Amino acid sequence: MPLRMFKLAEENGVDVLYWNFKKPYEAVYLAFPGCPPVIGLCRSLLNSRAHFRSVFAEELGHHFTSAGTYVLKPHFRYSDKLLYSRDEYRAMKWAANYLIPEEELKYAVQKRGLTEVWQLADYFCVDEEMIDFRLRLLGNMKVNT
Secondary structure, eight states: OOHHHHHHHHHTTOEEEEEOOOTTOOEEEEOOTTSOOEEEEEGGGGGOHHHHHHHHHHHHHHHHHHTTTOOOOOOOSHHHHHHHHHHHHHHHHHHHHHHSOHHHHHHHHHTSOOOBHHHHHHHHTSOHHHHHHHHHHHOOOOOBO
């Protein structure tokens, strides 16, 4: 289990609960005035440590990057969708930077010789999508996709 993330959540007053979500939903971050923020994680995430870490980190990213700016609601206007996309991007960026620090990524590629996305995903125990996203943030690191 990603104990460091649980500790980070606890230190910041974020409750972490397990729920049974219906597909395609796997997790949610909820923050309402006067209530402690909650991250809900689908129990099925426990089947894959890498996927669990990736999803949990993104939900923590919502807490640290956009807490209070987005409440679950339907999107009727294009501007609502853009705000949602920005919040998702910021949360994913936080997660990628947290799980895959730049210096550790450079070490894995340059010193360990890990040049395949799947190798990096295994090394950092994250989804390949998280590695792809992190590499796009860096922009110039050479790995095989």
